[in-house]
Amino acid sequence: MSVDYERERESFEWAIPDDYNLPAVIEDHADAFGDRLAIRFRDDEGAEAERTYADLRDDKNRFANALSDLGVGQGDRVMHLFPRHPDAFAVQLGALARGALLVPCSAMLKPKDLSFRANDCEAETIVVHESLTDMVEPILDETPLERVVVMDAAGEPDGDGWHAFGDLMDGRSTDHDGPDLSAEDPMSINYTSGTTGQPKPVLHRHRWLRCFELINAPYWWGVTRDTDFSDELLWATTGTGWAKWFWSPVGVALTTGAPQFIYDGEFEAETFLDLMAEEGVTRLCAVPTQYRMFTQVDDLADYDLALTEAVSAGEPLNREPIQEFDEAFGVTPRDGYGQTETVALVTNYPGIDVKPGSMGKPVPGIDVTLLDTQDEAAVGPGETGEIGVPVDSPAIFDGYYEKPDLDEETFHGDYYRTGDLARKDEDGYFFFEGRADDIIISSGYRIGPFEVEDALVGHDAVAEAAAVASPHEERGNVVKAYIVLADGYEGGAELTEELQAYMKEETAPYKYPRRIEYVDELPTTSSGKIRRIELREQEQAKFGE
Numbered sequence: 001m002s003v004d005y006e007r008e009r010e011s012f013e014w015a016i017p018d019d020y021n022l023p024a025v026i027e028d029h030a031d032a033f034g035d036r037l038a039i040r041f042r043d044d045e046g047a048e049a050e051r052t053y054a055d056l057r058d059d060k061n062r063f064a065n066a067l068s069d070l071g072v073g074q075g076d077r078v079m080h081l082f083p084r085h086p087d088a089f090a091v092q093l094g095a096l097a098r099g100a101l102l103v104p105c106s107a108m109l110k111p112k113d114l115s116f117r118a119n120d121c122e123a124e125t126i127v128v129h130e131s132l133t134d135m136v137e138p139i140l141d142e143t144p145l146e147r148v149v150v151m152d153a154a155g156e157p158d159g160d161g162w163h164a165f166g167d168l169m170d171g172r173s174t175d176h177d178g179p180d181l182s183a184e185d186p187m188s189i190n191y192t193s194g195t196t197g198q199p200k201p202v203l204h205r206h207r208w209l210r211c212f213e214l215i216n217a218p219y220w221w222g223v224t225r226d227t228d229f230s231d232e233l234l235w236a237t238t239g240t241g242w243a244k245w246f247w248s249p250v251g252v253a254l255t256t257g258a259p260q261f262i263y264d265g266e267f268e269a270e271t272f273l274d275l276m277a278e279e280g281v282t283r284l285c286a287v288p289t290q291y292r293m294f295t296q297v298d299d300l301a302d303y304d305l306a307l308t309e310a311v312s313a314g315e316p317l318n319r320e321p322i323q324e325f326d327e328a329f330g331v332t333p334r335d336g337y338g339q340t341e342t343v344a345l346v347t348n349y350p351g352i353d354v355k356p357g358s359m360g361k362p363v364p365g366i367d368v369t370l371l372d373t374q375d376e377a378a379v380g381p382g383e384t385g386e387i388g389v390p391v392d393s394p395a396i397f398d399g400y401y402e403k404p405d406l407d408e409e410t411f412h413g414d415y416y417r418t419g420d421l422a423r424k425d426e427d428g429y430f431f432f433e434g435r436a437d438d439i440i441i442s443s444g445y446r447i448g449p450f451e452v453e454d455a456l457v458g459h460d461a462v463a464e465a466a467a468v469a470s471p472h473e474e475r476g477n478v479v480k481a482y483i484v485l486a487d488g489y490e491g492g493a494e495l496t497e498e499l500q501a502y503m504k505e506e507t508a509p510y511k512y513p514r515r516i517e518y519v520d521e522l523p524t525t526s527s528g529k530i531r532r533i534e535l536r537e538q539e540q541a542k543f544g545e
Contacts, residue, residue: 063094106241212251314444
């Protein structure tokens, strides 16, 4: 499809039925085209599986019945911690059918991160893959968690409150009489990092997924419910613990009824290219790091791909991989911008003349505005402003779960301020300029500097630390730590290796500082706050283009 941008902006309407909810959407899909492929799954050990939309409906209802017998009901929080898996949607849809709230977690977290989340949202249930149970066992005594459902369990799990997913599903009815759900019922809590303090619990309602269907699907992926999916296969390379899982595998593929490919395995450019060729993937969503690594493969154009569309999100996609990917396959990767808190806000929509380096234009239906950083006045073309969205837009989140103080800080004006800076050219294209709040974006991961700094200072050798983004050819940015050493310590390669190993144990692996520099003091404001902007400018001067 190709979008007539001005016509779409003029005619767009927020058509969100009052009773909209994803479990009901899956029921409708199963009734309309139950034999259509929903999931084609492969992993790096050779396992394969498929699910139709009728299978998704039946699995949803079986797991919902199991949760009902376990006492899980409307408003309860269900955490999940598993890799890409053919039963991922059974878990998520089944929990939603009970009226529960999903709390996705990544395997890259640490037990203490899981403990914080469980305590913060008072979750009593977690679904975990057998390979990750050692992350859950240490936190059970310190959290409200009392039910543990284990996927791919080898035998019956040992312990009170532990259940094997397969046993729970076995023999269950494929009909479920759950609560009546509406578009305004709570659906998920996605924890997102900030520059200070602990991760924040972003609350979304069921309407969020309808917004993806209305925005992300047509104005980014280029699909709708009316698309002929007979020769289509979508692939979003994201993991189940991230908001991007809701952005595409759930929010686009499931809502529109598209077939999708899921692969569980580490990223290797050649492997992913082989998979696209073998499976006939027609539409791809990957992060900029992956596109950069694709274009480093020798004889890239020799891969016989069926791709018709490619989209990117997570951080800005620079012009070199766009041009090289297009030269190899005749498909121009189209960047898009949004947050855990939103849907896609700015996209290179299907049919746009892509300006390399641009995020595209604001999507129809959302009055995305660039605001002066000091007030709510809009800035003009060529000026840098903070990306803002009206607080009454359906496209943004519904506040922080049971955090009225954070809600008051965030929604006190007419706009939700994203904390991201951009400029707009005379043609209406947006260009990302950086973070207003010092968030580091590396390979698509959002990293709060405070989390890195707080962990570093826990090492005896570190007196002070500041973490900033440092430009990197493949990852976009990496974490760079400026460190003031404690008395009696000397910087050097040996200490750097020790600190990096220490950080990999203390934080998620993607957060450790790949670059470390030892300094006598950190630049600060008159009130004692670290001036990270000075350090970022130093990194830009050293490693930027």
